[in-house]
Amino acid sequence: MSEDLLTVPVYLLMGFLESGKTSFMNEIMGSGEFADGDKGVYIGCEEGIEEIDRHAARACRLDILEVENESELGTEYFARIDKKYHPQRVFIEYNGMWDPDTVFSADLPEGWGIYQVVTLIDASTFTMYLNNMKSIIGNIIKCTELVIFNRCDETQDLPMFRRQLKAVNNRIQMMFEHKDGHMIELGKDIPPYDIDAPVIEIPDEDFGLFYMDAAEDQERYDGKTVHFKGKVMKNRKFSPGYFVPGRNAMTCCEADIRFLGFLCKCDHIDLLKNGQWIDVTAKIRYEKRKEYYGIGPVLYTQHITNAQPPADDLVYFN
Numbered sequence: 001m002s003e004d005l006l007t008v009p010v011y012l013l014m015g016f017l018e019s020g021k022t023s024f025m026n027e028i029m030g031s032g033e034f035a036d037g038d039k040g041v042y043i044g045c046e047e048g049i050e051e052i053d054r055h056a057a058r059a060c061r062l063d064i065l066e067v068e069n070e071s072e073l074g075t076e077y078f079a080r081i082d083k084k085y086h087p088q089r090v091f092i093e094y095n096g097m098w099d100p101d102t103v104f105s106a107d108l109p110e111g112w113g114i115y116q117v118v119t120l121i122d123a124s125t126f127t128m129y130l131n132n133m134k135s136i137i138g139n140i141i142k143c144t145e146l147v148i149f150n151r152c153d154e155t156q157d158l159p160m161f162r163r164q165l166k167a168v169n170n171r172i173q174m175m176f177e178h179k180d181g182h183m184i185e186l187g188k189d190i191p192p193y194d195i196d197a198p199v200i201e202i203p204d205e206d207f208g209l210f211y212m213d214a215a216e217d218q219e220r221y222d223g224k225t226v227h228f229k230g231k232v233m234k235n236r237k238f239s240p241g242y243f244v245p246g247r248n249a250m251t252c253c254e255a256d257i258r259f260l261g262f263l264c265k266c267d268h269i270d271l272l273k274n275g276q277w278i279d280v281t282a283k284i285r286y287e288k289r290k291e292y293y294g295i296g297p298v299l300y301t302q303h304i305t306n307a308q309p310p311a312d313d314l315v316y317f318n
Contacts, residue, residue: 008082009089009115012103014140016096016129019120020150022050025093029056040089041065041081045073045098062091070098075107082109097136100143119144123152123176126161138256141168150177152184159189160317166212167249167317188220189213195220199281202228207247208315211260214297218286221297225283229307232276233259234269238291241269245280245299247315260315263291264299272304279307 013021025042028034030053042062044052057064063085067073081087090112092103104114119140126149129137141147147165152158158176165172176184191213192206202210207228214221230245238244246261264282266272282299289296 006113006115007111008087008109008113010108010112011089011091011115012100012117013091013093013120014096014100014117014144015094015120016122016125017046018048019096019122020050020148021093021120022048022052024118024120024148025091026050026053026056029053029060029062032059034060034062034089037061038088039063039086040091041085041087042091042093043067043081044093045070045095046093063087070095070102073102073106078106078108078112082112096140100139104143116146117144119147121147121149121161123149123156123158123161124179126156130164135256138168141165141172144169144172147172147174148177149174151179152176153179158184158186162186163189163209163212163317166216167208170212170215188217195224198225200224200226202226204229204310204312205316208249208260208317211246211249211262211315212317214262214284218295218297221284222286223283225281225302226299227279227281229277229279229310230261231259231309232272232274232278233261234272234274238263241265241267242291243269243272245278248313249315249317257314262297262299263289264301266301266304268304277307277309279303279305 013025015021034040038061040060040062042052042057043065045067052064054064094103149158149161162174165174176186178184191209193201193203210228230247233244233246242263242265244261245264246259248257249260250257264280272278280299280301281303282301285298285300286295287298288294289298
C-alpha cells in the first residue's frame with residue numbers, strides 16, 4: 001500500500017516469550033510519543049510476566065485487546081476491530097511461536113497497513129533458540145525491519161548474532177542493548193582473512209563471511225582483488241557476458257537453501273557451464289546494476305580455472 005493511502009499504521013512487535021516485547025511497548029507509551037490524542041488499539045497475543053501499563057495505555061488512548069489463539073486473527077477479526085474501535089493506529093504484540101504470515105496474509109481494512117516490524121531478542125537465550133528453532137527465527141527475521149537485542153553482555157558473541165541474522169535478511173537493522181541499559185556499538189567485523197593482501201584469499205569455509213561483508217562495505221572492498229572457489233550460475237536475465245560464481249547457503253533450515261554470489265563479468269562466458277566449480281580471481285567494483293536493484297559488487301575476472309568441489313558445498317556465517 002502506498003504511504004499516501006496509509007491512514008492507520010500497524011506496528012508489529014515480534015519475538016519469543018519474555019524477549020522484552022511488553023517492556024518495549026511500555027517504554028514507547030511512557031515516552032509520550034503517542035500521547036497525541038489519536039485513538040488506537042493494542043492487541044496482545046501472549047501473556048508473559050510483564051504486564052502492559054494500563055495507565056500509560058489510557059494516556060495514549062489505547063484500547064487493550066487480547067487474542068489467545070492464532071486462528072482468531074485474520075481478515076474478519078481486523079474488520080471487527082476497525083468497525084468497533086475506529087483506531088488511528090494499531091499495535092500488535094505478536095506470539096513468537098505463531099506464523100507471521102497469519103498477519104501478513106490477512107486483508108486489512110481500508111487505510112490499514114503494516115508500517116513497521118520490530119523484533120525483540122533476549123541475547124542471553126538467543127543461541128539456545130538459534131540451535132533449536134532456527135526455522136522459526138528465520139520466518140520472523142525475514143519480515144523484520146529492526147531487531148533489538150537486549151540483555152547483552154561481554155560473554156556473548158554479538159558479531160556472530162549479527163552475521164546470523166544478516167544471512168537471512170541483509171536489509172535488517174540491528175541495535176544491541178547491554179543488560180545495564182546502555183547501547184553497544186559493534187563496529188565492523190574483522191574478517192578472518194587478510195583484507196590488505198594484494199590478492200585476498202577467501203578460504204572455502206569463509207565464503208559466507210566474505211559475501212556478507214562485501215555486500216555491505218563498499219569502502220573496504222572497492223578496487224580489491226579476491227580469489228575464491230565458486231559454482232557457476234548462469235541466467236538469461238543477466239546482461240550478456242555476466243554470470244554469478246557463488247555457493248549454496250543454509251540460512252534458516254535445510255528447506256531454506258539459497259545460492260549466494262556476486263555478478264561477475266567474463267569475456268569467455270560461453271566456455272562456462274552451469275554448476276561447474278571454478279577458481280576465480282577478480283577485481284571488485286561497485287556499480288549500479290538492474291540485477292541488484294541498486295548499487296552492488298561486480299567482479300571483473302582476471303583469471304578462471306576449473307576446480308574441485310569443496311569438502312562441504314554449504315557455507316555458514318559463524
